[in-house]
Amino acid sequence: MVMKDLETVAGRYLDLIGRADEHGAVDLVLGLIDEGVPAEDVLLRIVARGQLRVGELWASNEWPVAREHAATAVSERVVAAVSGHVRPAATRGLVAVACADGEYHALPTRIMAEVLRLRGWRIDFLGASVPGPHLITHLHQTGPDVVALGCTMPTRLARAHATIAACQAAGTPVLAGGAGFGADGRYACLLGADAWAPTADAAADRLAAGLPSFPAADDGPGAAAVHLGGEEYVYLTRHRAELLSRVVDRLGEHSAEDLGHMADFLIAATYVHDTALFTDFVTWACQVPAARKVPAESVVLGLRVFHDVLTDCPDARVMLNEGLAVAQTCCASQRTETRV
The missing domain is CATH 3.40.50.280 (Cobalamin-binding domain)
Known part of the structure; x- marks a missing residue:
């Protein structure tokens, strides 16, 4: 089966897992293998690519999280079926x-x-x-x-x-x-x-x-x-719950879960001393709320409050400032798109 045919089949697979049709997805995949398609190609070009698309559909708010979870569970069963079918x-x-x-x-x-x-x-x-x-x-x-x-x-x-x-x-x-x-x-x-x-x-x-x-x-x-880690990483790790509670108290309308992700990526970036790890997250965090009709300004507010709270962490504050610049750029872009 040529690559173009596999791409067509991948669309069928995505439809099946999107409807949580485990039996249909398993039958499709095992049928491909029985027709001579290498099991490795099935795993990488059908299942893995399907899951990548599932993530994209969740991020764009086209699929709710429950549908994403159901599709992933079906893919897990499909991989198990391939494992039992090809030995x-x-x-x-x-x-x-x-x-x-x-x-x-x-x-x-x-x-x-x-x-x-x-x-x-x-x-x-x-x-x-x-x-x-x-x-x-x-x-x-x-x-x-x-x-x-x-x-x-x-x-x-x-x-x-x-x-x-x-x-x-x-x-x-x-x-x-x-x-x-x-x-x-x-x-x-x-x-x-x-x-x-x-x-x-x-x-x-x-x-x-x-x-x-x-x-x-x-x-x-x-x-x-x-050189990984350091005093600020240790401080942020030990006091994460306390710091997050202070931020949430100031931003009660914000999701504690979203702010927790912000804290965790900041801690990870502090561990490896790489601001890009944090700013990449901020870019993603601005894009996903936008798809859910939540303005990127919410990310900006969260970054500002974290910056205000972390008075004893100069390196983390530098990262937060870099993240704030990225978030503000995203806000400006969203405003431009809204006017258009």
């Missing part, structure tokens, strides 16, 4: 695949696990939000050749860093993957991962070639990570 011989070593502690977006990591399995690796898929100590216990019990660690949200980078360091201390290299490590893998390198891959098939290619390493400093893997 290649295990000709390579053992990979422990896990989501970083606190990371609950497990489907991308599960798809990576299945692609690796299709390429001949033995897989231990440990699921979402695996606490570091439990993962290390598993490594000692099973002795995998490598850990494939998934992280979709950059707010989980500090925990991912602790897991990477612990795995390496146990003698197991780490292949990092997922949007949380940055579009170019910059945070995977910064956190000291042995390698990074942007997609599931790229991860399989990296492992097939032998696990490469990022350039290491003289004092070993993860040396670049010694």
Whole structure:
């Protein structure tokens, strides 16, 4: 089946999962495999792309969150069906695949696990939000050749860093993957991962070639990570609840959940000392409320109050100022679009 045909089928798949039609989606996917379409292509070009579109539809307010959750649940069942339908011989070593502690977006990591399995690796898929100590216990019990660690949200980078360091201390290299490590893998390198891959098939290619390493400093893997964190990160982490309560008290009409996301991205950006991580979030935060008819001015107000509250965090205040400039630009753009 040519790529154009797969794109047409991908539209049918999206329609099925959008209606929570599990049986229809499973039948469609397994039918493709029985017709000769490689299972890897089905996972990456149908299921993964379908989920990417699901996220876009949620962000644009075309799908409510309940529909997005239902579609994701169907895709999880589809991936499980593919796993049971196609059983290649295990000709390579053992990979422990896990989501970083606190990371609950497990489907991308599960798809990576299945692609690796299709390429001949033995897989231990440990699921979402695996606490570091439990993962290390598993490594000692099973002795995998490598850990494939998934992280979709950059707010989980500090925990991912602790897991990477612990795995390496146990003698197991780490292949990092997922949007949380940055579009170019910059945070995977910064956190000291042995390698990074942007997609599931790229991860399989990296492992097939032998696990490469990022350039290491003289004092070993993860040396670049010694400057991560700092006093402001520790302060923000320890006092998050108190600070958030003060901000919410001043902005009672705002969503505490939205303000919590703002705080978490600020904390993550403080951990890796990267303002772009925070301003990228602000850009997204302005776009999503706009799709829901909520003005970007709400983001501006939240940023200003955080800035006023964090009097003892000069670096965080600089990030907030940068975020404020981005949000104000978004506001101006929204006003222009409204006039047009």
